[in-house]
Every structure is written in C-alpha cells, then in structure tokens.
Amino acid sequence: MGVALFTLGGTIAMAGAGHGGGVVSRLTGSELTAAVPGLEALGVPLVVHDTHAVPSANLTFPQVLELVAAASRAVEEGATGVVVTQGTDSLEETAWLIGLVWPHDAPFVLTGAMRNPTLAGADGPANLLAAVRVAASGEARGLGALVTFNDEIHDPRWIRKTHSTSTATFRSPNAGPVGHIIEGRVRILVRPHHHVPLPAPPGIPAFDTARVALHTVTLDDDGLLLDGLERTHQGLVVAAFGVGHVPSALAPVLGALAERMPVVLTSRSGSGSVLRSTYGAVGSETDLMRRGLVNGGLLDPYKARVLLRLLLANGAGRDAIADAFARHG
Structure with missing residues (x-):
C-alpha cells in the first residue's frame, strides 16, 4: 500500500x-x-x-x-x-x-x-x-x-x-x-530504546479531568501563581532552576501541592538532567523529592507535561506515575 x-x-x-x-x-x-x-x-x-x-x-x-x-x-x-x-x-x-x-x-x-x-x-x-x-x-x-x-x-x-x-x-x-x-x-546511526507503548485514554472526558499546569521558576518567585492550583488542576510540572532548584520560600508551597497531586520536577535549562542527591539545602532537588516531588530526569518541562497528562488521563496513581518517569526520564 x-x-x-x-x-x-x-x-x-x-x-x-x-x-x-x-x-x-x-x-x-x-x-x-x-x-x-x-x-x-x-x-x-x-x-x-x-x-x-x-x-x-x-x-x-x-x-x-x-x-x-x-x-x-x-x-x-x-x-x-x-x-x-x-x-x-x-x-x-x-x-x-x-x-x-x-x-x-x-x-x-x-x-x-x-x-x-x-x-x-x-x-x-x-x-x-x-x-x-x-x-x-x-x-x-x-x-x-x-x-x-x-x-x-x-x-x-x-x-x-x-x-x-x-x-x-x-x-x-x-x-x-x-x-x-x-x-x-x-x-x-543510533537505534533509540523504546518502552512498551502506553494506552491511549478513552476520549475527551479523560483529558478534561487530567489538567496539568506548568510553572517556570524565576528569580524571586513567590509562588503566588500556584495559589489554589489544586482546585483547577490535577497535576503540576515545575520547570526549576538548573539541576532542580527553587527559591527556599517556594519549597513548602510545592511540598503542600505534592500532597494533593503529582508534582514533577524538571529543569528549565534546555538540556541536562535534574539531579537527585547532590545538593541538600531547602529548595534543592534532594529537599524537593523529600517533600514528595517526582524526579523528571532528562525530560524537559514540555515533554514531562505531556507524559503526566497522558498518565493522569489513563487513571494512573502516584506509584505508577513515579515508575513511568523513572523509565522515560
């Protein structure tokens, strides 16, 4: 054909x-x-x-x-x-x-x-x-x-x-x-590694209840834009500084959101990975994961949002989401 x-x-x-x-x-x-x-x-x-x-x-x-x-x-x-x-x-x-x-x-x-x-x-x-x-x-x-x-x-x-x-x-x-x-x-020249395909969600209603916000962290970010997010969205991707850092004042805000919805940590840098355990200050990658954020690995914020929304539309829980990002990130 x-x-x-x-x-x-x-x-x-x-x-x-x-x-x-x-x-x-x-x-x-x-x-x-x-x-x-x-x-x-x-x-x-x-x-x-x-x-x-x-x-x-x-x-x-x-x-x-x-x-x-x-x-x-x-x-x-x-x-x-x-x-x-x-x-x-x-x-x-x-x-x-x-x-x-x-x-x-x-x-x-x-x-x-x-x-x-x-x-x-x-x-x-x-x-x-x-x-x-x-x-x-x-x-x-x-x-x-x-x-x-x-x-x-x-x-x-x-x-x-x-x-x-x-x-x-x-x-x-x-x-x-x-x-x-x-x-x-x-x-x-290089054959990419592919995982088992994820299922396609069952139509538009699944996405209507799987809204994922993207917040890009900036200098002196007070997190006000995140106020009430749990009432309108079911997930959040954070485009953090560098290897996964945010202002210390923003860390408890993200931690509180992570108790209510999946929050994925990525880097706004354009390339490179979010780290896991190199820095330990409040607002560091280690601190944020301790507060419940999911490590996005090498995925950029836009790709992380696509993956998280697809997972939520399929009804994935926290463990399944963390596992998917461990595989794809």
Missing part, C-alpha cells in the same frame, strides 16, 4: 494571503506532494488524508490521538509507514505524545517547514521528501515515532525547537540526531 500521508496544516501548507496580509493554510495534501521534486521518482505510493487543517498551536491531545487511531487503521490496512505534516510550534510535543502510544513497527514520521511556500528557499518540499524516504525505509522499522527535518532524523524524546525562524531549528541537545538522509539514503 505504501505510505499514508496525513496533513494537519501549518507553515508547510500555507500559501496565499489572508485578510490581514499574512499567509493562510490553503494547500491540500495532493497539492503539497505535487510540489515535491523527486517524490514521484521514489516509487513509493502515497495515500493522502487531509485532516485537522489548523495551526499546530490549536491542536489538542484528543485530536492527536484521533490521528494516531487513523494512522493505526492505515497500517492495519497495509501501509508500511506514516508521514504527518504539521506546524512546528507544537511538533516536539505532538511527536512525543505519538511516540508514547504508537504500537506498530511501521515508522511514524513527523515533519513540517519553517519557510512557507511563498518564500525563496521554502524547506517544506525537501522535508516532506525526506520524511517519505524514512517512512518507507526498512531501516526505520521498529523505531516508533520520529521527526525528520533538515535531512536529520530525531527521537521525539530529545527533540527541541531551538530557534523561532531558522530552518535548522530542531535539535536534540542531550543526544543529537539518531540518523541522517545522505544522498537519498536513510542512515540510522
């Missing part, structure tokens, strides 16, 4: 001008593929599905999981791989969510663009061609979800959008790319 292509809009699909003068989503999947030099010569049949043509900032957990279900049906009907085009704003989070639940050996490859088709040097066609190559490649089977951008192949666990406009925006600071596309050939 070839590769199933799902299009979700975003910069890669934008053309023409809206009422305000900016580009708007106009291109269908068929129009996208028609603009890719060399795609037909690959000899890979594509079955195009246009769905959720919205900016990636508008995507929701249920929409992403609906996409996973549709992609699963395509694989069960014979597709050897899946490609999804979407906006880059939330790509690192959607790719991670998909990677957590994708149950097939068939590659699930996400890509997009930083320059829209009206600009010189638009990168969408090259990224789409590379993504189809990866999705159709035997080298990528069994690797779960992948992100292909700028002729690099990345594991969603590590990837970050690191620049607001650069075509080389996607990087994996802690690990680097797992592979490259070289002269049209897919080269996997």
